[in-house]
Amino acid sequence: MPTAVIADDEYLQRDELRRMLSEAWPQLVIVAECEDGSEALDAIVKHQPDIAFLDIRMPGLSGLDVARATDGKCNIVFVTAYDVHAIDAFNLAACDYLLKPIQGQRLAQTIERVQNKLATGEKSLGLLQMMETFEKRLSENASKERIRWISANAGKSIQIFPVEDILFFESDTRYTRVVSATDEGLIRTAIKDLQKGLDAEQFWQINRGILVNMHAIARAHRDEFGGIKVEIKGCKEQLKVSQTYAWRFKGN
CATH class of the missing domain: 3.40.50.2300 (Response regulator)
Structure with missing residues:
Protein backbone atom coordinates (compact mmCIF):
# COMPACT_ATOMS: atom_id res chain seq x y z
CA MET A 1 0.00 0.00 0.00
CA ALA A 142 8.47 37.84 4.16
CA SER A 143 8.50 40.11 7.22
CA LYS A 144 9.70 38.10 10.21
CA GLU A 145 11.09 39.55 13.45
CA ARG A 146 14.47 38.03 14.20
CA ILE A 147 16.03 37.41 17.60
CA ARG A 148 18.83 39.93 18.10
CA TRP A 149 20.13 38.84 21.49
CA ILE A 150 19.73 36.02 24.00
CA SER A 151 19.49 36.47 27.78
CA ALA A 152 20.88 33.35 29.50
CA ASN A 153 21.64 32.21 33.04
CA ALA A 154 25.39 31.96 33.68
CA GLY A 155 25.89 30.77 37.25
CA LYS A 156 24.34 33.39 39.52
CA SER A 157 24.37 36.09 36.85
CA ILE A 158 22.53 36.86 33.61
CA GLN A 159 24.63 36.93 30.45
CA ILE A 160 23.54 38.83 27.33
CA PHE A 161 24.62 37.21 24.05
CA PRO A 162 24.28 39.12 20.77
CA VAL A 163 23.06 36.55 18.26
CA GLU A 164 25.96 37.16 15.88
CA ASP A 165 28.41 36.20 18.68
CA ILE A 166 26.79 32.85 19.42
CA LEU A 167 28.73 29.84 18.14
CA PHE A 168 26.08 27.21 18.73
CA PHE A 169 23.04 26.15 20.75
CA GLU A 170 22.93 22.68 22.31
CA SER A 171 19.78 21.27 23.92
CA ASP A 172 19.02 18.40 26.28
CA THR A 173 15.65 17.50 27.76
CA ARG A 174 15.53 20.55 30.08
CA TYR A 175 17.94 23.27 29.01
CA THR A 176 19.67 24.73 25.98
CA ARG A 177 23.32 25.78 26.19
CA VAL A 178 24.17 29.09 24.54
CA VAL A 179 27.88 29.10 23.67
CA SER A 180 30.04 31.99 22.48
CA ALA A 181 33.82 32.19 22.15
CA THR A 182 34.14 33.79 25.59
CA ASP A 183 31.19 32.57 27.66
CA GLU A 184 28.17 30.30 27.85
CA GLY A 185 24.81 30.19 29.59
CA LEU A 186 21.59 28.23 29.87
CA ILE A 187 18.08 28.98 28.65
CA ARG A 188 14.84 26.97 28.77
CA THR A 189 13.92 27.61 25.13
CA ALA A 190 13.81 24.48 22.96
CA ILE A 191 15.68 24.27 19.65
CA LYS A 192 12.49 24.18 17.59
CA ASP A 193 11.28 27.39 19.27
CA LEU A 194 14.62 29.14 18.76
CA GLN A 195 14.46 28.33 15.06
CA LYS A 196 11.32 30.44 14.67
CA GLY A 197 13.29 33.59 15.50
CA LEU A 198 16.68 32.76 13.98
CA ASP A 199 17.87 33.11 10.41
CA ALA A 200 17.87 29.57 9.00
CA GLU A 201 20.57 30.58 6.51
CA GLN A 202 22.88 31.49 9.41
CA PHE A 203 22.00 28.90 12.05
CA TRP A 204 22.12 25.38 10.69
CA GLN A 205 20.61 22.41 12.46
CA ILE A 206 23.17 19.58 12.41
CA ASN A 207 21.36 17.15 14.68
CA ARG A 208 18.14 17.12 16.69
CA GLY A 209 19.68 19.05 19.59
CA ILE A 210 22.20 21.41 17.97
CA LEU A 211 22.00 24.63 15.98
CA VAL A 212 25.37 25.96 14.83
CA ASN A 213 26.28 29.38 13.47
CA MET A 214 27.57 28.51 10.00
CA HIS A 215 30.01 31.43 10.17
CA ALA A 216 31.61 29.74 13.21
CA ILE A 217 32.35 26.45 11.44
CA ALA A 218 36.09 26.04 10.90
CA ARG A 219 35.91 22.69 9.09
CA ALA A 220 34.05 19.41 8.92
CA HIS A 221 35.73 16.02 8.91
CA ARG A 222 34.93 12.32 9.17
CA ASP A 223 35.89 10.41 12.30
CA GLU A 224 37.20 6.86 12.46
CA PHE A 225 33.65 5.49 12.33
CA GLY A 226 32.68 7.44 9.22
CA GLY A 227 30.56 10.00 11.07
CA ILE A 228 30.88 13.73 10.42
CA LYS A 229 32.02 16.19 13.08
CA VAL A 230 32.44 19.95 12.80
CA GLU A 231 35.16 22.02 14.42
CA ILE A 232 34.09 25.41 15.76
CA LYS A 233 36.21 28.57 15.64
CA GLY A 234 37.23 29.76 19.10
CA CYS A 235 36.02 26.54 20.75
CA LYS A 236 37.67 23.20 21.52
CA GLU A 237 34.42 21.25 21.22
CA GLN A 238 33.61 19.20 18.16
CA LEU A 239 29.95 18.80 17.27
CA LYS A 240 28.51 15.60 15.82
CA VAL A 241 26.45 15.78 12.64
CA SER A 242 23.60 13.27 12.41
CA GLN A 243 23.02 11.31 9.21
CA THR A 244 19.85 13.33 8.61
CA TYR A 245 21.86 16.55 8.16
CA ALA A 246 25.02 15.12 6.57
CA TRP A 247 23.84 16.49 3.21
CA ARG A 248 24.88 19.98 4.34
CA PHE A 249 28.53 18.95 4.21
CA LYS A 250 28.64 17.02 0.98
CA GLY A 251 30.72 18.56 -1.78
CA ASN A 252 29.00 19.65 -4.99
Missing part, protein backbone atom coordinates in the same frame (compact mmCIF):
# COMPACT_ATOMS: atom_id res chain seq x y z
CA PRO A 2 1.28 3.54 -0.74
CA THR A 3 2.69 5.50 2.20
CA ALA A 4 2.99 9.21 2.95
CA VAL A 5 4.37 11.78 5.38
CA ILE A 6 2.50 15.00 6.19
CA ALA A 7 4.49 18.02 7.42
CA ASP A 8 2.87 21.28 8.55
CA ASP A 9 3.55 23.39 11.64
CA GLU A 10 -0.19 23.98 12.14
CA TYR A 11 -1.97 21.03 13.75
CA LEU A 12 -5.39 21.88 12.32
CA GLN A 13 -3.96 22.01 8.80
CA ARG A 14 -2.28 18.60 9.25
CA ASP A 15 -5.44 17.12 10.71
CA GLU A 16 -7.60 18.44 7.87
CA LEU A 17 -5.26 17.15 5.16
CA ARG A 18 -5.13 13.73 6.82
CA ARG A 19 -8.94 13.63 7.00
CA MET A 20 -9.33 14.62 3.35
CA LEU A 21 -6.74 12.07 2.24
CA SER A 22 -8.45 9.29 4.20
CA GLU A 23 -11.68 10.03 2.34
CA ALA A 24 -10.22 10.58 -1.13
CA TRP A 25 -7.51 7.89 -1.00
CA PRO A 26 -8.40 5.25 1.63
CA GLN A 27 -5.52 2.98 0.60
CA LEU A 28 -2.91 5.62 1.48
CA VAL A 29 -1.14 4.96 4.80
CA ILE A 30 0.08 8.05 6.69
CA VAL A 31 3.25 6.84 8.40
CA ALA A 32 4.15 10.13 10.13
CA GLU A 33 2.79 13.61 10.83
CA CYS A 34 5.42 16.28 11.46
CA GLU A 35 5.30 19.85 12.75
CA ASP A 36 8.55 21.13 11.25
CA GLY A 37 11.00 20.46 8.46
CA SER A 38 13.52 18.66 10.66
CA GLU A 39 10.94 16.15 11.83
CA ALA A 40 9.80 15.70 8.23
CA LEU A 41 13.31 14.89 7.05
CA ASP A 42 13.80 12.45 9.93
CA ALA A 43 10.51 10.76 9.06
CA ILE A 44 11.39 10.49 5.35
CA VAL A 45 14.77 8.94 6.17
CA LYS A 46 13.15 6.50 8.62
CA HIS A 47 10.01 5.47 6.73
CA GLN A 48 11.04 6.04 3.08
CA PRO A 49 7.49 7.01 2.07
CA ASP A 50 6.18 7.16 -1.47
CA ILE A 51 4.87 10.73 -1.02
CA ALA A 52 5.70 13.67 1.23
CA PHE A 53 3.14 16.48 1.64
CA LEU A 54 5.32 19.44 2.68
CA ASP A 55 4.24 22.87 3.83
CA ILE A 56 6.42 25.49 2.15
CA ARG A 57 7.02 27.54 5.30
CA MET A 58 8.00 25.62 8.43
CA PRO A 59 10.31 26.35 11.38
CA GLY A 60 13.91 25.31 10.78
CA LEU A 61 14.12 23.48 7.49
CA SER A 62 11.71 24.75 4.86
CA GLY A 63 9.84 22.55 2.40
CA LEU A 64 12.56 23.46 -0.11
CA ASP A 65 15.30 22.26 2.26
CA VAL A 66 13.52 18.96 2.84
CA ALA A 67 12.93 18.47 -0.91
CA ARG A 68 16.59 19.16 -1.61
CA ALA A 69 17.73 16.71 1.05
CA THR A 70 15.45 13.90 -0.17
CA ASP A 71 17.11 14.20 -3.60
CA GLY A 72 14.13 12.79 -5.50
CA LYS A 73 13.75 9.70 -3.31
CA CYS A 74 10.00 10.27 -2.88
CA ASN A 75 7.27 12.22 -4.65
CA ILE A 76 6.89 15.73 -3.26
CA VAL A 77 3.60 17.60 -2.99
CA PHE A 78 4.02 21.16 -1.73
CA VAL A 79 1.30 22.79 0.36
CA THR A 80 1.12 26.58 0.55
CA ALA A 81 -1.15 29.39 1.70
CA TYR A 82 0.25 31.80 -0.91
CA ASP A 83 -1.73 33.03 -3.87
CA VAL A 84 -1.91 30.69 -6.84
CA HIS A 85 -0.43 33.32 -9.15
CA ALA A 86 2.83 33.11 -7.20
CA ILE A 87 3.20 29.43 -8.01
CA ASP A 88 2.33 29.18 -11.68
CA ALA A 89 5.81 27.75 -12.22
CA PHE A 90 4.77 24.60 -10.36
CA ASN A 91 2.63 23.64 -13.34
CA LEU A 92 5.85 23.08 -15.29
CA ALA A 93 7.63 21.08 -12.58
CA ALA A 94 7.68 17.34 -12.02
CA CYS A 95 5.77 17.74 -8.73
CA ASP A 96 2.45 19.13 -7.57
CA TYR A 97 1.17 21.71 -5.12
CA LEU A 98 -1.95 22.27 -3.03
CA LEU A 99 -3.19 25.75 -2.19
CA LYS A 100 -4.65 26.33 1.27
CA PRO A 101 -7.49 25.97 2.06
CA ILE A 102 -7.35 22.69 0.20
CA GLN A 103 -10.28 22.01 -2.12
CA GLY A 104 -11.54 18.46 -2.60
CA GLN A 105 -11.51 18.64 -6.40
CA ARG A 106 -7.94 19.96 -6.47
CA LEU A 107 -6.82 17.25 -4.04
CA ALA A 108 -8.37 14.62 -6.33
CA GLN A 109 -6.27 15.95 -9.22
CA THR A 110 -3.13 15.76 -7.10
CA ILE A 111 -3.91 12.20 -6.04
CA GLU A 112 -4.43 11.15 -9.65
CA ARG A 113 -1.13 12.74 -10.65
CA VAL A 114 0.76 11.07 -7.82
CA GLN A 115 -0.86 7.70 -8.51
CA ASN A 116 0.29 7.93 -12.12
CA LYS A 117 3.83 8.66 -10.95
CA LEU A 118 3.76 5.69 -8.59
CA ALA A 119 2.44 3.43 -11.35
CA THR A 120 5.26 4.43 -13.72
CA GLY A 121 7.98 4.65 -11.06
CA GLU A 122 8.60 8.33 -11.84
CA LYS A 123 9.94 10.50 -9.01
CA SER A 124 9.76 14.23 -8.35
CA LEU A 125 13.04 15.13 -10.01
CA GLY A 126 14.24 18.42 -11.47
CA LEU A 127 12.18 20.65 -9.20
CA LEU A 128 14.88 22.51 -7.26
CA GLN A 129 15.56 25.37 -9.65
CA MET A 130 11.89 26.30 -9.74
CA MET A 131 11.61 25.86 -5.98
CA GLU A 132 14.62 28.10 -5.35
CA THR A 133 13.07 30.82 -7.52
CA PHE A 134 9.82 30.53 -5.60
CA GLU A 135 11.60 30.48 -2.23
CA LYS A 136 13.48 33.65 -3.16
CA ARG A 137 10.22 35.33 -4.11
CA LEU A 138 8.64 34.39 -0.80
CA SER A 139 11.70 35.55 1.14
CA GLU A 140 11.58 38.95 -0.50
CA ASN A 141 8.00 39.37 0.73
